[in-house]
Amino acid sequence: MRTITFIILHCSATRAGQCYGFERCRKDHIRRGMQDIGYHYYITRDGTVHAGRPLSQPGAHCKGHNQHSIGVCYEGGLDASGEAADTRTKAQRKSLRALLTRLHSEYPDAIILGHRDLSPDRDGNGLITPNEWLKQCPCFDALLDYEDLQPEGLFR
Template sequence: MNVIASRPINLIVIHCTASRCDRVLSPSDLDSLHRRRGFDGCGYHYYITRDGHTHAMRPLHRIGAHARGHNARSIGIAYEGGLLSDGTPADTRTRAQRSALRSLISRLLVLYPRSTVCGHRDLSPDLNGNGIIEPQEWLKQCPCFDASAEYATLRP
């Protein structure tokens, strides 16, 4: 795991790479994609490939480039996938990815116990002002599952 962040952290944001589950997106490919978008390296702090390997991509002391308006106080984690082979958004996490993601989030919550875990889609604007970000308000489907609910029980 990266060295502990020297900045305040209150949010752990889960993403998918929106890549097809039948294609490989290596950590170096992900880094290159982000550099082509004008980022100074990969915008996520961690990347979990389909084999369940957790790759440290950006040091925790560096602000991420993954959730506009929320980067300064967050940690970004992406998993490889998020699209079926036909391009349809779906939860394509492998068993190994699910396990690695759960383990990483558990460790981060020990380091940052006041943090909230959410999916990127949960940071969409509440367009109708009812206090709930509903599926029709999501700017993206990412991460294609309810991260807040799935990791609610991981508090230390």
């Protein structure tokens, strides 16, 4: 198995009420030249966890970090007017937490964070601040939301 240092969370950047299913996402990624869907897991609005790439293979979801990470995406991320928003349904929150709990027990040293948290640190102060985010993805604070599933010593 690969060494996993990050579990990176994404949104599909589709609107809250919009259907953008697993197969549709996979097809779009293949059309863009990837060999398969870029994520390892894709969670649709009904809370179903779809298995994408095998964990043994690197994904294609975060430039510069694919080799040593697991990519998880939820369907949504934009509100009705197209603005970045945490649109996770109750079912998605439940499935995401269950999945991350399982991954955390398998990879206890992996940091769970959002795509935006891996934006370049332009001012070099060691923190990725909102003004440095290349995009909003996944539109919520993953580090904080899953604080209890982070590696020992990261926050305490």
